Amino acid sequence: MSEVSQSGSQPSETTGDKWSRVARRIRVPLGFIFALVYVWLARPTKISLIAGALVLLPGLVLRGLASGHVQKDKQLTTSGPYAYTRNPLYLGSLLLAAGFAIAARSWWIVAVMLLMFAVIYIPVIAGEERYLRQTFPDYDDYARHVPRMLPRLLPYGSQQSACSSARYWKHREYEASIGCVVVLAVLVVKLVW
Numbered sequence: 001m002s003e004v005s006q007s008g009s010q011p012s013e014t015t016g017d018k019w020s021r022v023a024r025r026i027r028v029p030l031g032f033i034f035a036l037v038y039v040w041l042a043r044p045t046k047i048s049l050i051a052g053a054l055v056l057l058p059g060l061v062l063r064g065l066a067s068g069h070v071q072k073d074k075q076l077t078t079s080g081p082y083a084y085t086r087n088p089l090y091l092g093s094l095l096l097a098a099g100f101a102i103a104a105r106s107w108w109i110v111a112v113m114l115l116m117f118a119v120i121y122i123p124v125i126a127g128e129e130r131y132l133r134q135t136f137p138d139y140d141d142y143a144r145h146v147p148r149m150l151p152r153l154l155p156y157g158s159q160q161s162a163c164s165s166a167r168y169w170k171h172r173e174y175e176a177s178i179g180c181v182v183v184l185a186v187l188v189v190k191l192v193w
Contacts, residue, residue, distance in 0.1 A: 020124055051102050076139055091151070
C-alpha cells in the first residue's frame with residue numbers, strides 16, 4: 001500500500017501504519033475474547049435487554065445496507081449509507097456496541113468498549129482511509145463532503161445504486177445478525193438463571 005518515492009525507495013512505515021495493520025489482524029480474535037468477558041460481566045434485566053435490542057437493531061440494518069452497497073477494492077462506494085457517512089459499517093458497529101452495553105448494564109463493559117474503539121478501531125479506520133486515498137483519486141473530494149462517522153443530513157452526490165443482496169451474502173454480513181441473536185439469547189439465559 002505504500003507509495004514509491006521519486007528516488008525509487010520505499011518510504012518508511014510510520015508507527016501508526018504498523019499499529020493499524022496489527023489492529024486489523026487482532027480485532028476479530030480480541031472480539032471473541034471480549035465476548036466471553038462481556039457475558040461474564042453482564043447484569044441484564046428485562047428492560048435493559050429490550051432497550052439494548054432496540055438500539056442494536058438499527059445498527060444491524062445499517063451494516064446490512066452498507067454491505068449491500070460496498071464494492072471493496074473495485075470502486076469508491078458513495079451510494080446508499082456511504083452517501084451520508086464514510087464509515088457506515090463502523091457506525092453500525094458502534095450502534096451494536098451501544099445496544100449491547102445497554103443490555104449488559106455494566107460500566108466495566110462500557111469502559112472496555114471505549115478502550116477497544118480507541119485502540120483498535122480508530123487506527124483501523126485511519127489505515128483504511130490511507131488506502132482509499134491511495135487507491136481512489138476521488139476519495140479526497142468525497143472525504144471533504146462526507147463526515148467520517150456521524151451522518152450528514154443530505155446525501156452526497158447524485159450517484160445512486162441499489163442495495164445488492166448478492167453483496168450482502170458475499171460479505172457475510174448475516175454473521176453479525178447471527179452473532180447478535182446468540183449473544184442476546186445468552187443474556188436471556190443469564191437473566192432467567
